[in-house]
Amino acid sequence: MDGSKKxxxxxxxxxxxxxxxxxxxxxxxxxxxxxxxSLSTLTQHMGQFVQARLREDIDAWGKLSACRDPAQxxxxxxxxxxxxxxxxxxxxxxxxxxxxxxASEGFSTLRPERGETVRPSEMATx
Numbered sequence: 001m002d003g004s005k006k007x008x009x010x011x012x013x014x015x016x017x018x019x020x021x022x023x024x025x026x027x028x029x030x031x032x033x034x035x036x037x038s039l040s041t042l043t044q045h046m047g048q049f050v051q052a053r054l055r056e057d058i059d060a061w062g063k064l065s066a067c068r069d070p071a072q073x074x075x076x077x078x079x080x081x082x083x084x085x086x087x088x089x090x091x092x093x094x095x096x097x098x099x100x101x102x103a104s105e106g107f108s109t110l111r112p113e114r115g116e117t118v119r120p121s122e123m124a125t126x
Contacts, residue, residue: 031106038102045098049091056083 060080067073 034102034105034108038098038105042095042098042102045094049087053084053087056080056087 060076063076063080064073067076
């Protein structure tokens with residue numbers, strides 16, 4: 001041996017990030033907080049929608065019971081179905097947007113402050 005390397009030293013593979021459980025704990029904590037906020041927003045929004053739809057349903061029953069002939073009854077029913085379909089279509093778009101926002105915010109917790117994503121494969125285990 002030429003004495004420049006000790007026998008216990010192996011080849012250097014390049015810079016590797018050391019495994020630090022605090023990093024994973026922080027990432028998991030941020031992800032959980034994001035999930036809790038998003039779930040709260042989603043639940044609140046869905047509750048408001050259901051409450052509004054129940055009011056609409058009750059109003060529709062009142063209108064239907066006041067109808068005096070089949071033509072009037074069919075018109076009330078048509079209006080109810082048209083409004084319901086519109087509401088549910090709009091709500092599905094809103095829920096899709098909320099889910100996308102929730103996913104985007106969740107993925108953003110995986111990015112350190114420098115804007116890079118920390119992948120478990122990039123972290124060396126000790």
